[in-house]
Amino acid sequence: MRHIYTENSHLKTKVRLRTAAVLEIGKPKIHVLDAFAGQGLVWKAVQRELPEVEITTLGIEKKKYLAPDVIMGDNRKVMKGLDLTIFDLIDLDAFGCPWEQLAICAERAPEVPVAITHISITLGPVPQGLLELNGIPDEWCKIKEVPHALFGRWRWWWWEQYCARLGYNRSDYELHLDKSAVKRYEVVWREPVLDHP
Numbered sequence: 001m002r003h004i005y006t007e008n009s010h011l012k013t014k015v016r017l018r019t020a021a022v023l024e025i026g027k028p029k030i031h032v033l034d035a036f037a038g039q040g041l042v043w044k045a046v047q048r049e050l051p052e053v054e055i056t057t058l059g060i061e062k063k064k065y066l067a068p069d070v071i072m073g074d075n076r077k078v079m080k081g082l083d084l085t086i087f088d089l090i091d092l093d094a095f096g097c098p099w100e101q102l103a104i105c106a107e108r109a110p111e112v113p114v115a116i117t118h119i120s121i122t123l124g125p126v127p128q129g130l131l132e133l134n135g136i137p138d139e140w141c142k143i144k145e146v147p148h149a150l151f152g153r154w155r156w157w158w159w160e161q162y163c164a165r166l167g168y169n170r171s172d173y174e175l176h177l178d179k180s181a182v183k184r185y186e187v188v189w190r191e192p193v194l195d196h197p
């Protein structure tokens with residue numbers, strides 16, 4: 001089988017986006033929830049970029065015994081048991097589409113910016129839950145005559161609508177094409193909305 005994912009393809013892009021976010025948060029100490037922690041390489045690299053900022057990370061990782069200071073488990077369960085508001089930034093550095101984890105962030109810590117890696121196979125389906133929040137009825141996705149490609153064609157439009165519906169009204173992102181995969185690297189924020197009289 002052909003191996004498509006490496007743990008940290010486009011490491012430079014991930015580090016650049018996170019470094020910019022940390023600088024924008026603008027605190028001397030930054031607390032990060034690293035919900036797809038892996039080996040923690042991304043945040044080690046961000047720390048090297050910003051030696052003047054003290055960055056602490058709490059990692060969650062489903063693989064067992066990867067590092068002694070990382071919570072072992074499925075982040076969808078673990079995040080629901082944590083106070084997410086204590087973090088300055090939440091990192092969802094996923095292999096697929098972390099739409100469930102983003103919904104947990106939006107519900108439990110709507111003001112905290114979220115760094116996201118979102119990888120999609122070009123012709124792969126758009127996750128059902130994402131379409132559902134956008135008002136596509138469940139039954140539509142089960143009709144044979146409605147091909148998944150119909151939704152896939154506007155994948156990023158659905159995704160942006162999804163983020164907006166969760167309350168994230170700003171995204172700093174980059175798209176990378178990698179053979180049959182499209183990779184979207186971004187940081188989403190909830191910006192204050194100004195009231196117009």
Ligand SMILES: C[S@@+](CC[C@H](N)C(=O)[O-])C[C@H]1O[C@@H](n2cnc3c(N)ncnc32)[C@H](O)[C@@H]1O
Nearest residue numbers: 007036037038039040041042061062074075093
């Ligand atoms: C792209 S890698 C993360 C790389 C990492 N950010 C780094 O800096 O080295 C994604 C990691 O998330 C883990 N993972 C995938 N789904 C998960 C889940 N539901 N809960 C916790 N960890 C998960 C995978 O085992 C993998 O190690």
